[in-house]
Amino acid sequence: MGSLLTRLLWLCSAAGAVQLTERSWQQVAGKTVFVNFHAQWCSHCQALKPTWNKLANAQFRFQDARKEKAILIADVDCSGDAAKFCVDMGVDKFPTLKHGHPLDLDEYKGKKELRDLERFLQELQPVCTVEEQSFCSAAEKKLIKKFQKTSVPALEEVIEELAAEKRK
Numbered sequence: 346m347g348s349l350l351t352r353l354l355w356l357c358s359a360a361g362a363v364q365l366t367e368r369s370w371q372q373v374a375g376k377t378v379f380v381n382f383h384a385q386w387c388s389h390c391q392a393l394k395p396t397w398n399k400l401a402n403a404q405f406r407f408q409d410a411r412k413e414k415a416i417l418i419a420d421v422d423c424s425g426d427a428a429k430f431c432v433d434m435g436v437d438k439f440p441t442l443k444h445g446h447p448l449d450l451d452e453y454k455g456k457k458e459l460r461d462l463e464r465f466l467q468e469l470q471p472v473c474t475v476e477e478q479s480f481c482s483a484a485e486k487k488l489i490k491k492f493q494k495t496s497v498p499a500l501e502e503v504i505e506e507l508a509a510e511k512r513k
């Protein structure tokens with residue numbers, strides 16, 4: 346049994362980042378992600394790949410010890426059919442690293458050395474979402490409840506106002 350468990354843990358730790366596609370993207374809604382958008386032909390992406398997989402393996406062990414801070418380390422290959430999806434996600438160069446809620450990602454602007462990525466990941470906090478309110482502050486939970494009681498037309502107005510502010 347111990348030998349089987351050891352092999353299973355080794356396989357999991359050697360797996361690297363989770364591979365996501367446009368189709369599987371919806372499955373990560375409600376989670377906090379750190380994603381490497383890359384292309385197979387990109388030499389900078391190929392150079393980052395071993396570091397990114399080490400980061401994912403370290404995160405797997407970190408999650409095991411502290412399950413409450415689960416941040417998914419993922420890859421999206423923007424080659425071929427996925428090119429349009431990557432453009433829709435705001436990717437215009439490779440590699441592009443983004444983090445946060447899958448529907449509202451922020452670009453990582455730091456260095457791409459393992460120790461810098463690990464430091465960033467240690468400081469990255471899970472995102473408060475309707476689906477996962479355990480990461481929400483009391484004020485955020487109160488706001489969620491307020492929006493859940495609001496009519497759809499009123500919510501659409503709020504969204505338009507926020508979008509207009511963001512465009513400024």
